[in-house]
Amino acid sequence: MLQVPFIRENKEMIIEALAKRNLDAAGMINDVLSFDEARRTMQTELDNSLSKSNKLSKEIGELFKAGNHEKGNLLRAESKKLKEFEEGLKVKLNDKANDLQQLLYQIPNIPHPSVPTGNSDEDNEEVFAEGTIPELNEKALPHWELAKKYDIIDFELGTKITGAGFPVYKGKGARLQRALISYFLDKNTEAGYKEYQVPHLINEASGYGTGQLPDKEGQMYTVSEDNPLFLIPTAEVPVTNLFRNDIIKEKDFPICCTAYTPCFRREAGSYGAHVRGLNRLHQFDKVEIVRVEHPDTSYEALDGMVEHIKNILRELKLPYRILRLCGGDLGFTSALTYDFEVFSTAQNRWLEISSVSNFETYQTNRLKLRFKDKNGKSQLAHTLNGSSLALPRVLAGILENYQTEGGIKIPDVLIPYTGFDTIS
């Protein structure tokens, strides 16, 4: 969420920057400013009145103590009148503050200057690519065929238990998935990320904190009898919210966390070849990294995260590319996002396996996540996160790129984790 004082001082710049998202924000921004103006005027009026009542109350106390009941009762009536006036003003003030809040929820984050203009994922900018795409023969299979051939992932079985998009991993498939989770967590821990295990259900406050709420509840599953809880769409939500309402010390930067969780997404209404197999699921596993950073160094931290993920993909020897998302494809809360895509040879297409973002103060403003600067003033911190990595598509990439006539080879770095070197 953007900060009102910041909007006040940078109105034109913000409108221009949001145009990169193909959003004409002028109306909303003007409303924010006028709502805020009105809010402050009312607040001042109320505060002055409250100040008067406070003094009056004090005076009444003294009068009664001194035994002057007559004058005391007189002032009591006066105070009562003042209170009624204040009640009315409070209601109006609350309404205005609410309107302002709702409006602020509608305004997305300002794209970083390096974000390219564009309307869709076709306009994303490739900034890096590495790895060799293997030459596969005519008989190469997409991963869902391989999964069936070697009996390691069962998509039909999952529909019996739950429905489409909830696969069952079996035997070496399950073991390979567990190996990947351990391997990713180990790599992240080695790089200084502290491992967490967090709840897989979140409350509304957490959803608001990282920006899933309001408006995007459609992507989450609700678990609810009286007070609503949501299945996490990503570990970003519980992990980032660990620091909600915190004021941290400057010397505690950087805060680096990693967590493995299942992720649940409704992803309503898309079917077809692009969502076959592991390409898009309602439940999948992911290892996430989250950082809380000083504003001065958050972009260095973002670069560091990108390098870290590159290293993992190098070790796995998967061909990949990195895209800088364009304004039209950039997530609501993000200022700058890099997507990592692995080339799926048998499908002849790129699969997104990681998304690394800097949210700057957009989340921390909602989270009230601050730090004390050198002058003792509290300032909003920056938050960042990235997948390292999303399991199903990495799995798909490995199955497809490592297939041979004799079976699927396991990448060398994973063999200590799997205990086998081939799926056959």
Add this chain to the structure above:
RNA sequence: GGAGAAAUGGCAGAGUGGUCGAAUGCGGCAGUCUUGAAAACUGUUGAGGGUCACACCUCCGGGGGUUCGAAUCCCUCUUUCUCCGCCA
């Protein structure tokens, strides 16, 4: 699930209707002393709104109520602890 107790500043812990944003201790920060450190001593130390800066306003788990006035009384929700029951 049943019975009871509690929730106050970074932590511990006073405070049962007015002068309480809140004693005291610990911790933190700054200074004195010291070659340096420790100890001791002195000062300072919650958050948000508002202002050029003050003033001023709000916040004692959340929400609502009583009152001229609430950390303090009432209702409600949440959470924690103790005992009993159940249970991986």
